């Protein structure tokens with residue numbers, strides 16, 4: 001076939017390929033073996049990453065330090081285990097060290113706290129009521145609080161609240177929530193009928209619910225195929241949102257993902273709050289996968305303006321169907337959808353057809369033009385894989401252990417110890433002259449609603465209209481959901497003015513309240529023409 005139409009098609013394809021090949025990101029293998037599979041990840045304010053998997057499924061590939069061993073008669077596989085199931089990864093030196101976790105942390109949840117520690121909750125078996133604290137330093141290790149939780153928490157979701165506590169929502173057969181630290185010593189868990197209503201018999205489909213703090217102080221909670229706005233302080237449903245069109249489930253084991261879209265502060269407030277839910281597996285996919293039938297993953301995303309008086313879902317179609325994807329807010333406000341597969345279900349051995357290409361979603365582009373396929377990795381990242389944004393703008397990707405044991409061979413998707421970084425296109429070297437660099441004298445401790453000056457360098461001309469400043473909360477990632485994830489676009493980016501050779505300053509107003517930005521560490525970025533600087537750590541509150 002060599003018709004003019006054919007020639008035209010080839011020409012068009014070449015144009016598309018050259019355009020996309022220029023700017024679709026890059027993958028780098030950081031470590032060929034970090035010893036454990038990265039089932040849970042959290043970035044710390046000293047640019048280290050806490051990583052852990054589970055303790056009860058055999059020997060990992062990294063020994064505990066100094067010949068230490070862990071004795072645990074509750075373990076299913078090894079009663080004495082001399083390998084580590086947690087590590088601390090240091091981004092600057094690309095190195096890691098093993099940590100000792102005593103009880104089982106499998107499928108648990110956590111949050112970074114305002115004092116820079118990670119407070120982790122629950123897990124399985126002897127770990128299901130345990131709270132664990134990790135504060136990073138060269139020699140630090142996990143500390144465990146035996147009966148820290150009121151109820152067992154396995155597959156729960158945590159969120160940091162404006163008052164500095166965490167809320168822990170649900171978990172397997174837990175139709176309730178609790179707070180950590182507890183409000184009083186006699187406190188019981190609060191019943192939460194929404195988790196009963198959204199529980200599919202034998203399928204669940206509402207584990208690891210998607211929880212976001214709305215800017216009015218209530219929680220938006222999505223489970224299965226619908227959501228509510230919830231006042232946790234009065235145990236009261238404020239608003240019930242419509243069911244997502246199509247009605248397919250989006251939470252474990254149908255595992256899609258969700259983000260709170262960037263929160264833009266205008267005249268001292270955030271008035272438009274939107275949530276985007278993408279991918280998952282159709283209802284019944286889990287049961288079908290158990291019978292060897294692997295249903296195609298969902299290709300749709302639903303976007304909803306949760307701040308509207310009559311909110312409606314607007315559906316969009318992804319270029320690639322995906323379940324077990326991770327959705328991450330990039331410093332410039334784009335959403336990266338990464339990891340996962342395109343058939344089957346979450347759960348042991350039930351995922352198929354890895355989706356190796358990430359996709360970028362641009363929330364502000366017009367409908368139908370928001371998605372762009374990115375460069376593929378070569379490593380399948382199936383069940384129990386993770387991804388987090390780090391300060392330099394890269395996304396670290398690890399994990400994938402779809403087996404009940406550490407099976408490194410003889411299985412379809414062997415347990416994955418390779419650790420990678422995805423560098424979004426804004427890190428391309430040809431963009432170096434437009435990339436801002438925040439100068440070291442910038443302020444890093446803020447109150448609410450403060451005016452602060454950020455100084456930065458850029459070579460080349462800067463149009464103040466092309467500058468904005470963002471703050472990103474470092475999130476806890478597991479099971480395709482990033483807890484606490486939020487990005488704020490501060491007011492005042494357009495005040496950028498030159499202060500010397502290639503030097504500029506911008507006066508921005510910090511977030512108005514702890515409902516918009518709970519007190520904690522955040523990464524602050526100056527973004528110029530959608531290219532973010534390296535972040536700096538700031539602390540608000």
Ligand SMILES: *[C@@H]1O[C@H](CO)[C@@H](O)[C@H](O)[C@H]1NC(C)=O
Pocket residue numbers: 059060061062063083
């Ligand atoms: C890790 O795996 C390698 C290759 O199989 C093996 O030689 C090494 O002993 C393992 N290390 C540990 C601590 O299990």
Ligand SMILES: *[C@@H]1O[C@H](CO)[C@@H](O)[C@H](O)[C@H]1NC(C)=O
Pocket residue numbers: 215216269270271307
């Ligand atoms: C900010 O916006 C929220 C949501 O629209 C609203 O509930 C709140 O009253 C506003 N606050 C101020 C100070 O305007």
Ligand SMILES: *[C@@H]1O[C@H](CO)[C@@H](O)[C@H](O)[C@H]1NC(C)=O
Pocket residue numbers: 058405406407409410411
């Ligand atoms: C996976 O590992 C477990 C424990 O080592 C072993 O019993 C099982 O046979 C392995 N499965 C396969 C398919 O190799």
Ligand SMILES: *[C@@H]1O[C@H](CO)[C@@H](O)[C@H](O)[C@H]1NC(C)=O
Pocket residue numbers: 492494495
């Ligand atoms: C920046 O934008 C705000 C909001 O649109 C506007 O009120 C303000 O006048 C602008 N400032 C400058 C210096 O352009």
